Structure formats: structure tokens, C-alpha cells
Amino acid sequence: MKRVKKIIALVLCACMFTMLLSGCASVGNGKRIIRISHAQSESHPEHIGLLKFKEYIEENLGDKYEVQIYPNELLGGAQKAIELTQTGAIDFVVAGTANLETFADVYEIFSMPYLFTSEEAYHATMMDTEYMNNVYKSTDEAGFRVLTWYNAGSRSFYATKPIETPEDLKGLKIRVQQSPASIKMANAFGAAASPMSFGEVYTAIQQGVIDGAENNELALTNNKHGEVAKYYSYNRHQMVPDMLIGNLKFLNGLSDEELKIFEEAAALSTEVELEEWDDQVEEAKRIAEEEMGVQFIDVDVQLFKDAVSNVQQEMLDNNPSIQDLYDHIQEINKQYEEKEGN
Structure with missing residues (x-):
């Protein structure tokens, strides 16, 4: 299975680089393909949140964009997928803050043990969008920016x-x-x-x-x-939160109206992920124990x-x-x- 995943990842990456070099990152109807990579399964709260992201983008910009989600590290591990997002080979990746430390050392704080005294304080910090947007811009020089966060418990x-x-x-x-x-x-x-x-x-x-x-x-x-x-x-x-990271060149290339829709889609995906998280943790504990x-x-x-x-x-x-x-x-x-x- 591991070998199959690696083969799939190599084929997909090769195809993406070929399309990018030829300027053909689109489907037959001319829509721009948006590729999102993450490490979790299709039943994970983050994947379900990303499905909402896809739904909202395609509902509002479906004449221009088609969103494709690649779970289970199909496009490689988090570090590799971040590199692909930097280059624009893919457009978005979900990764933990630990993977961002080498690009902006402010993210190291989330690896600090017992940083938050409660889950309520943790959520309040991450939902302080005005403050966190300044943190999210810290990776601009690396070619990508965080759009939103997901609860990883x-x-x-x-x-x-x-x-x-x-x-x-x-x-x-x-x-x-x-x-x-x-x-x-x-x-x-x-x-x-x-x-x-x-x-x-x-x-x-x-x-x-x-x-x-x-x-x-x-x-x-x-x-x-x-x-x-x-x-x-x-x-x-x-x-430690997980982050939805977008290629900065792609984000800067969006019109103001399009960027607003992508930001709204990201916020909605977080809402869905948070709701799913609490439900799934309780079920995971039951399954693991019983x-x-x-x-x-x-x-x-x-x-x-x-x-x-x-x-x-x-x-x-x-x-x-x-x-x-x-x-x-x-x-x-x-x-x-x-x-x-x-």
C-alpha cells in the first residue's frame, strides 16, 4: 500500500509539473483546477471541512474553478506538499504548524508544551482573526500564506x-x-x-x-x-492547530471579489471542521476502547x-x-x- 501511494504521488506530481510548464492547469472546459493536499483520510474532520471549501468555491466561482482534494498524503508528506505549494505545482496544503517553523520561526510557539491553559483559550486565540492574520503573513517571503486553521485537538x-x-x-x-x-x-x-x-x-x-x-x-x-x-x-x-496554506502567487492573482470568496470558503471550512471534530473525538474514543x-x-x-x-x-x-x-x-x-x- 505504501509503495502504491508513492507511485501515485510521483505520477500525479509529474503530471502537475508537466501541465504547469505547458500552461495547461485546467480541465477540458477551460476551468482552472485547484489542487489541495492533506494527510488525513476521507472521513477526517479536515477532509469534511475541505469539502465545504470546495462546495462554496464551486457554487460561487464554478464557471472558473474546479477544486480537487487529495487526501492520505497522495501528493507526498506535509513537507513535500508545502514545497509543491511554494512552487505552485499545487495550490493548497493542510499542514501542522511544526512544518512551518523552518519558513517562519514564529510558528515554533505552537510546539511549546502547555502553551494554552484550556481548550477555550486555544480556540479564542485561533479565532482572533485580526491578530492571527499578521502571523499568517509571516511566510509571504516563502511564497505561501495561511488562510485558516483547523482544530487538531x-x-x-x-x-x-x-x-x-x-x-x-x-x-x-x-x-x-x-x-x-x-x-x-x-x-x-x-x-x-x-x-x-x-x-x-x-x-x-x-x-x-x-x-x-x-x-x-x-x-x-x-x-x-x-x-x-x-x-x-x-x-x-x-x-497544535493545522493550517490551510495557499500559494501566494495564486492568491495575489485573484480579483478582490474572488479572494473574498476564497476567504469566506476557508472560514466556512473551519466552522464545519470544528463541529465535526467534537463529534468524531467522542466516537473515536468509543471505537478505540470497545x-x-x-x-x-x-x-x-x-x-x-x-x-x-x-x-x-x-x-x-x-x-x-x-x-x-x-x-x-x-x-x-x-x-x-x-x-x-x-
């Missing part, structure tokens, strides 16, 4: 062995996102950080190359990781916070560009902490 550890305290992580090989900050975090917990593409995780756990990974509950079911990792520990060390035999472990989160207490300050000291966003998030955290206290 809270990230926790899951493994072939139960993890109840940070001590249980010592010596375990844990897959993390390909981000220096995520590597530093896992190592601070005492684990051996093993960065790799998300699509490689199942086989790596199955073959004993790694002992586990860290992600949200949907990874257990949508990506079947619950078949090979039977212990999921709710330590909730990160809340059908896959996964054991969910509630842990003392404070123990895990204490284990990485120095990482936040180290990141702020080493990367001044995240200070403003960090301060902004702390203000929002405080607002929601005060609400809870009332």
Missing part, C-alpha cells in the same frame, strides 16, 4: 506500554513532529524523540522501530494506530508540566520572535482562568 502520548508519569517515558522511542521544539520537549520528558513523517508511524510502531507517538484520539482510529499502540495517556502537552482494546489513562497533568517547566523559557530566550504572540496568548489564558474562577 490536544496532543497526548500513546504507546505499546502504559505511561502514567514522566518516569514511564524514559528510554521510550516516541515519534514527534519534525520540529526542533517538539524534539526538545520529548527529550525533556526523558523520551528518545524520533521525528518522522506521520504516514510512517503505524509501521514504525508495528515493527518496534518506535515505542509510541503523540497525537490526538483520531490517530488511533482514522490512522489505525490503536491497532499497534494500546495505551493512550491524557497528559495533553500540546494544542473495538480496538485501547486503554485510556488519566494522569496527573501537573507532573508532566513540571517535567518540561524550563522548556517554555528556553524557547522564549532562544527565539525572540515568539514573544509577542506568547504574551498575547497569556492574556487570553488569564481571561479564561478568571472566568473559571468566577
Whole structure:
């Protein structure tokens, strides 16, 4: 299956480059093809959100554009798909903020452990569109810009062995996102950080190359990781959004009216994704527990916070560009902490 996916990706990429070089990125009726790549399955909330994006674009600009969505890393892993979006070989890609750190180091902040004190504060930060648009423009020099965000839940550890305290992580090989900050975090917990593409995780756990990974509950079911990792520990060390990224040349080439429709489509896709997310997480937990035999472990989160207490300050000291966003998030955290206290 993995080999078939690689072959498909190579063929599709070759076809796209050929069409771009010949100026023929259109279908027979003259419509411009819009290609979107993402790593998730067709049932994932992000894919369902993208279907809304497609629907809205084609309802309003269907005489000009046809939107094609490529799930399951068919066009390559996130980093490769970002490169394709940079060059314009594809138009949009959904990728985690960890993949954006090498293009704009402000995105490193989302890899900071325990950055948000609650999911409410996390959502409020991401829905502050006026502020976040300034962050989204930070990759303009790299040739792409974020249009919107998708909820990817809270990230926790899951493994072939139960993890109840940070001590249980010592010596375990844990897959993390390909981000220096995520590597530093896992190592601070005492684990051996093993960065790799998300699509490689199942086989790596199955073959004993790694002992586990860290992600949200949907990874257990949508990506079947619950078949090979039977212990999921709710330590909730990160809340990391996924981003819908667009080729900047394409976006700048749109008329004001067209750009407005694309931005509205992006916002609608986020609304749909957020609704789907909550429903699917509950169902994923039920399936993982009842059908896959996964054991969910509630842990003392404070123990895990204490284990990485120095990482936040180290990141702020080493990367001044995240200070403003960090301060902004702390203000929002405080607002929601005060609400809870009332």
C-alpha cells in the first residue's frame, strides 16, 4: 500500500509539473483546477471541512474553478506538499504548524508544551482573526500564506506500554513532529524523540522501530494506530492547530471579489471542521476502547508540566520572535482562568 501511494504521488506530481510548464492547469472546459493536499483520510474532520471549501468555491466561482482534494498524503508528506505549494505545482496544503517553523520561526510557539491553559483559550486565540492574520503573513517571503486553521485537538502520548508519569517515558522511542521544539520537549520528558513523517508511524510502531507517538484520539482510529499502540495517556502537552496554506502567487492573482470568496470558503471550512471534530473525538474514543482494546489513562497533568517547566523559557530566550504572540496568548489564558474562577 505504501509503495502504491508513492507511485501515485510521483505520477500525479509529474503530471502537475508537466501541465504547469505547458500552461495547461485546467480541465477540458477551460476551468482552472485547484489542487489541495492533506494527510488525513476521507472521513477526517479536515477532509469534511475541505469539502465545504470546495462546495462554496464551486457554487460561487464554478464557471472558473474546479477544486480537487487529495487526501492520505497522495501528493507526498506535509513537507513535500508545502514545497509543491511554494512552487505552485499545487495550490493548497493542510499542514501542522511544526512544518512551518523552518519558513517562519514564529510558528515554533505552537510546539511549546502547555502553551494554552484550556481548550477555550486555544480556540479564542485561533479565532482572533485580526491578530492571527499578521502571523499568517509571516511566510509571504516563502511564497505561501495561511488562510485558516483547523482544530487538531490536544496532543497526548500513546504507546505499546502504559505511561502514567514522566518516569514511564524514559528510554521510550516516541515519534514527534519534525520540529526542533517538539524534539526538545520529548527529550525533556526523558523520551528518545524520533521525528518522522506521520504516514510512517503505524509501521514504525508495528515493527518496534518506535515505542509510541503523540497525537490526538483520531490517530488511533482514522490512522489505525490503536491497532499497534494500546495505551493512550491524557497528559495533553500540546494544542497544535493545522493550517490551510495557499500559494501566494495564486492568491495575489485573484480579483478582490474572488479572494473574498476564497476567504469566506476557508472560514466556512473551519466552522464545519470544528463541529465535526467534537463529534468524531467522542466516537473515536468509543471505537478505540470497545473495538480496538485501547486503554485510556488519566494522569496527573501537573507532573508532566513540571517535567518540561524550563522548556517554555528556553524557547522564549532562544527565539525572540515568539514573544509577542506568547504574551498575547497569556492574556487570553488569564481571561479564561478568571472566568473559571468566577
